[in-house]
Amino acid sequence: xxxxxxxxxxxxxxxxxxxxxxxxxxxxxxxxxxxxxxxxxxxxxxxxxxxxxxxxxxxxxxxxxxxxxxxxxxxxxxxxxxxxxxxxxxxxxxxxxxxxxxxxxxxxxxxxxxxxxxxxxxxxxxxxxxxxxxxxxxxxxxxxxxxxxxxxxxxxxxxxxxxxxxxxxxxxxxxxxxxxxxxxxxxxxxxxxxxxxxxxxxxxxxxxxxxxxxxxxxxxxxxxxxxxxxxxxxxx
Amino acid sequence: xxxxxxxxxxxxxxxxxxxxxxxxxxxxxxxxxxxxxxxxxxxxxxxxxxxxxxxxxxxxxxxxxxxxxxxxxxxxxxxxxxxxxxxxxxxxxxxxxxxxxxxxxxxxxxxxxxxxxxxxxxxxxxxxxxxxxxxxxxxxxxxxxxxxxxxxxxxxxxxxxxxxxxxxxxxxxxxxxxxxxxxxxxxxxxxxxxxxxxxxxxxxxxxxxxxxxxxxxxxxxxxxxxxxxxxxxxxxxxxxxxxxxxxxxxxxxxxxxxxxxxxxxxxxxxxxxxxxxxxxxxxxxxxx
Numbered sequence: 001x002x003x004x005x006x007x008x009x010x011x012x013x014x015x016x017x018x019x020x021x022x023x024x025x026x027x028x029x030x031x032x033x034x035x036x037x038x039x040x041x042x043x044x045x046x047x048x049x050x051x052x053x054x055x056x057x058x059x060x061x062x063x064x065x066x067x068x069x070x071x072x073x074x075x076x077x078x079x080x081x082x083x084x085x086x087x088x089x090x091x092x093x094x095x096x097x098x099x100x101x102x103x104x105x106x107x108x109x110x111x112x113x114x115x116x117x118x119x120x121x122x123x124x125x126x127x128x129x130x131x132x133x134x135x136x137x138x139x140x141x142x143x144x145x146x147x148x149x150x151x152x153x154x155x156x157x158x159x160x161x162x163x164x165x166x167x168x169x170x171x172x173x174x175x176x177x178x179x180x181x182x183x184x185x186x187x188x189x190x191x192x193x194x195x196x197x198x199x200x201x202x203x204x205x206x207x208x209x210x211x212x213x214x215x216x217x218x219x220x221x222x223x224x225x226x227x228x229x230x231x232x233x234x235x236x
Numbered sequence: 237x238x239x240x241x242x243x244x245x246x247x248x249x250x251x252x253x254x255x256x257x258x259x260x261x262x263x264x265x266x267x268x269x270x271x272x273x274x275x276x277x278x279x280x281x282x283x284x285x286x287x288x289x290x291x292x293x294x295x296x297x298x299x300x301x302x303x304x305x306x307x308x309x310x311x312x313x314x315x316x317x318x319x320x321x322x323x324x325x326x327x328x329x330x331x332x333x334x335x336x337x338x339x340x341x342x343x344x345x346x347x348x349x350x351x352x353x354x355x356x357x358x359x360x361x362x363x364x365x366x367x368x369x370x371x372x373x374x375x376x377x378x379x380x381x382x383x384x385x386x387x388x389x390x391x392x393x394x395x396x397x398x399x400x401x402x403x404x405x406x407x408x409x410x411x412x413x414x415x416x417x418x419x420x421x422x423x424x425x426x427x428x429x430x431x432x433x434x435x436x437x438x439x440x441x442x443x444x445x446x447x448x449x450x451x452x453x454x455x456x457x458x459x460x461x462x463x464x465x466x467x468x469x470x471x472x473x474x475x476x477x478x479x480x481x482x483x484x485x486x487x488x489x490x491x492x493x494x495x496x497x498x499x500x501x502x503x504x505x506x507x508x509x510x511x512x513x514x515x516x517x518x519x520x521x522x523x524x
Contacts, residue, residue, distance in 0.1 A: 150418070
């Protein structure tokens with residue numbers, strides 16, 4: 001598989017606080033990569049570093065050879081990075097459909113079949129009947145579907161998912177991850193940031209465990225050794 | 237018939253008040269800036285209208301497209317050169333900046349044009365009227381003002397609720413930080429929004445300047461009327477703003493019937509009463 005997103009020596013700091021101390025992460029086309037770690041380990045900072053949304057970054061984040069560091073969030077979205085943010089961030093004054101359509105205004109076509117509203121509704125049929133309701137009136141799981149749909153509408157090459165299982169019932173989490181696996185099988189690269197370690201390892205091809213802003217362990221998810229991961233996860 | 241005539245005059249006057257308020261409402265709704273200089277911007281554009289028509293020697297109608305272009309450019313410059321640099325985490329900061337801008341604009345106008353009242357002319361159209369009922373005459377120009385107000389509110393509603401730009405505008409208005417994180421170009425959205433605001437200001441300014449006298453200090457009364465129309469209608473509701481303008485217009489006309497000195501005061505009194513009865517306005521929602 002060809003590497004699509006290549007992160008080298010990524011450092012991120014907020015003022016004097018250093019959140020990332022030089023991360024190396026790679027994702028290939030059609031691959032699901034899980035980033036696991038405890039609270040405050042730097043998982044969400046990795047997403048912020050890739051999207052250049054917060055803090056000062058250094059190092060290199062290349063998408064298909066193109067450097068992303070230094071670009072603005074709108075440029076990064078157009079380059080092919082789709083973001084499913086932590087907390088879903090649904091806009092209350094926009095309907096379900098408008099929230100999804102907003103994604104279409106952010107990205108651009110990168111070849112392949114472009115995402116349309118119809119395709120999103122096929123992927124998440126639950127949303128069809130509620131398309132005209134305010135996005136925030138839906139359940140947590142359905143809001144997560146909106147957030148994923150909105151990110152897909154940017155026609156991303158890499159989908160970044162930040163804690164999508166947070167606060168959701170296990171059946172909903174399973175459904176969402178099934179959809180992500182299906183998307184990856186079509187060639188989409190998916191980076192999943194998760195606190196739920198077992199689930200993340202179950203659905204991913206490879207994993208990176210982060211501890212205090214550094215990669216403490218990485219490998220093939222199917223070969224993951226729980227004891228070693230627990231040590232890398234908690235640092236003891 | 238006298239009362240019907242008074243009320244119909246008030247309704248039509250309300251259209252002008254709603255036009256004063258449109259831009260103010262947009263700036264507050266999208267950028268969360270209470271633009272104290274809004275009234276002065278109306279007056280500045282009235283003077284620009286005066287200068288352009290006198291310099292080119294043409295009527296307001298002919299000069300209007302050029303004035304709109306100037307207004308749009310001024311909006312872009314104000315946002316790009318001033319408001320973009322103003323921190324908005326504390327609402328007091330943009331409020332003070334707008335207050336400073338208001339003082340600067342008033343003094344620049346005073347230096348450039350003096351304190352004498354000015355007026356734009358629309359010729360015979362200003363005096364023309366139509367009889368819509370026996371003994372009930374309505375000014376054609378007043379009808380044009382009201383028609384423009386309705387058309388502009390309808391147009392803005394369409395833009396906000398039926399276009400991609402409007403969608404982005406509402407997303408930014410909901411949560412600017414989230415919109416930026418997802419990749420919306422919030423700076424470009426704000427610049428476009430301010431251009432649109434200034435276009436509404438230009439229309440309001442020209443109609444105000446044709447309808448009556450204006451001078452460099454006229455901005456504060458326009459600002460006050462605009463605020464009252466927005467608050468009566470309910471924040472975020474454009475049709476509510478029109479309703480607010482109409483209520484103030486009717487109150488002013490009825491007040492003027494009682495005594496000429498009561499005209500402006502009656503508008504303010506009705507505003508205070510409605511503020512007491514319905515503090516969140518008549519149509520307090522975000523969908524207009």
